[in-house]
Amino acid sequence: MGLCSKQAHAGWIYPTTLLCIYGFFTNMRPSEPFLTPYLTGPEHNLTLEQVTNSVFPVWTYSYLAILFPVFVLTDYVRYKPVIILQGLSYIISWILLLFARGVPAMQGLEFCYGMVTATEVAYYSYIYSVVDTDHYQRVTSYCRSITLVGFTVASVLGQLLVSLARVSYFYLNVISLVSVSVAFLCSMVLPMPKQSMFFHRKETGDAPGRTSEDSTPTSNITEATCTEQQSSMTDPDPENKDIETNFCKVLWLLCKDLKECYSSSQLIYWSLWWALATAGYNQVVNYVQVLWEHVEPAQNSTIYNGGVEAVSTFLGALSSLSVGYVKVNWELSGELALAIFSAVNAGALFLMDYSTNIWMCYAGYLVFKSSYMLLITIATFQIAVNLTMERYALMFGMNTFAALALQTIMTIIVVDSRGLGLDIITQFLVYGSYFAVIAGIFFARSLYVITTLLCKRTVKNEAKVETHL
Template sequence: MEKWQWVSLILCLFGIFKEFRPSEPFVTEFLIEYKNFTKETVVQQIYPLGTYFYLGTLPIVFLITDYLRYKSIIILEGLAFVGVYILLIWGNGINNARVFEFLFGIACSTEVAYYTYIYAKVDKEHYKKVTSFTYTATLVGNFLAAVVAQALVSSKLMNYRELNFLTLTSVSICLGIAFFLPSVKQSIYFHRKPDTPSITNGSIQNANSIVITPDDAEGTPNLKGRLSRAYRLLWADFTTAYSNPYIVKWSVWWAISSAGFLQIINYIQPLWEDIAAYTENEIYNGAVDAVHTILSALLAILVGHISIPWRKWGESLLCVISLLQGFLLLWMSQTETLMVAYVGYIIFRTLYQVMITVASAEVANNITGDSSGLIFGINRFVALLLQSFLTFAVADKGGLALGLRPQFNVYGGYFFVLGGIFAVVVGVTGLRHGFRRGSSSEVVANGGPEHEIVSLTKNNGIAQL
């Protein structure tokens, strides 16, 4: 077995066991029925903490991940998950809840190490394969967890508390697997190996046009030099990416949509609990997770094999899908039928998963491979900032602390606003292109030479469509 295949196998096993958490589809029911929290306490005091801790730890973890070279942070992720489920099973009280939400925030933020490890350890020629393998592994873990959870609950072989023991076993195995990951000798920013170096005037110039002085070179104990070089590389990647309007467009949708999406998955179970109170229907949270997982995977694969001119139709699709998601959330907020809420959520989440896959691909295809972790991390951080604002304003006890149905009315309006933003973008783009076509036609009418027409269309970006 080749080295990259061995690394892929370990990463895939880690991903499967990390995502195999059958207790998650029923965590709200568990907290209410077995930990004696009220629904209001769960929604207004416990769940908001996870969002705040995630936001607070993400930027720190991102930089530490690069400096410590991934493996130790992946191990920390496993430890955090183990701590979460130990406290969920044996801990009690609101202070215990604060601690496990803090650990959960760390577990979420440290996922950046798992998804960027491959870019530091695997040769570039294998990036696409390993990325595909790890993405599939996490989906397999999610799907199996949802199916097993629903089967055990429906057959009454396990209750909500006992599902946590399965999850604890799985994340403990995941922690053990992390120790088998090969160590990484270099990283993207703090331990970067200069690319195609050449000596110019006593300094080293790498492929990214960042000047690296001899004191900054790999292997030096000079921490100040490493920090200085890392800052220059970070800033160069940041400015290069976000000076591209195409990346900015997709990143705006990514951040705003992800903020709303994260808020929905945090509070959908309490909404289902609220709707279920009006009926005697069996809870099928696990089945819902299984269905949207498999649908998202199949549609993402399908989109990947269909040639769609995203530069031409991307803005329009983002507008339509955002408006549709807003409608689905309003629909869910008004229904008293659990199955209707389930179907609405499946459609909502599948649409998001497909479009975030497209957004990730479009952004990744227009930036350097080394900067993908930074740009993805920034987009996620902005999403968490927006989600934290939503949480505090709408759900937190310190804010409006709205009921669940009014909350989902707000979230529906949020996606309508997002759709409206892209409707404006579509309109402005259409007017601009119409003006450019008119200018091009005027050149033709005036008998301008052919090379002037070609130059005009290229300079205005029409040729890129």
């Protein structure tokens, strides 16, 4: 028994360590906070209008086009090949960034980076196919936290090299290329999983991530739907025993499962906020460096983009961690929290938009990112609380796709030169108004929920009084 325990222990440590190393080095890119200054600097000599309206939108379009095929392919080929593809895409992206010149070349870079972000699903899904369910919580925390550590270390390193050593942005990108190359080598030696969540499942019919305790609901959010779902994915019919190789049947079951997941009204509202807010958040993060460059050109003074990104990531991690220690009835007051913090996000964006001081812009960004990280953690927990691992991946993949579709529409209308092609100040005015609309929607929703609950309590109390009389 002791030998088996040691083998199981070693069995999850090796792939988890390799995946954490991969996650650290893919995020250890000190050039990331200085991308816009690098593109508009002497190395590339692009204008802010070219970067904003012609280069950056390509990432959104390629991400949307690649996401769904990659989502299905990732499970079918069992994760590792897609992780390798991501590592290779990182290398190609930074080679283009270092040595290619001109708008078309940078558009090619953005397409490759769209491949990078679309294949992230493999990184966060791989570990569940090579470790036992007993280790899920631990390995999830390791893999997610190491990415924050890598990004924070990279941001601090980049800021120190720029501010103290006066290292050029070109050499920051050289360091990033070396880092992602190390990550690519790590991806090559990852163990190949023997199973996956949908196409290559265990023959027992039990879904990965589902234990005996999981069948007992701990929240009312998905209590009605999860009971009905158990026959759709976890207990396939006998005639579907060849589901591992039957692509069409798997897709049919995925669609059926997705329909049942969204049959809960509360899940729909949490997912709605998730998609709306994530679309806006991605737009802000994607173009915030352009705003900073507009307010305080990097070529004229020392900038602190790296330090701000490091602090914002740290504050975001703290706010996410705080969710686990706050005792709140999220079913009752969740929509109200979404509304309040969405309004805070809108205010932060308006502050960034109307301020002519770079430090006020930085402060607004810190508030915005921390608030979003807090809310996305709450939404993630509320959506995933009673879902099996398959439904967790499926629903979050669908929400990501919806967010990306909204972001694409926003990019086409607001950013793209073939649309309105708005300047960066007007863009952030639109983004602030967008979050104000989200806040209004969920204020109305929370008012409805609270009013309905009060009415039910009033009716219940009156009924008790009549019964007593």
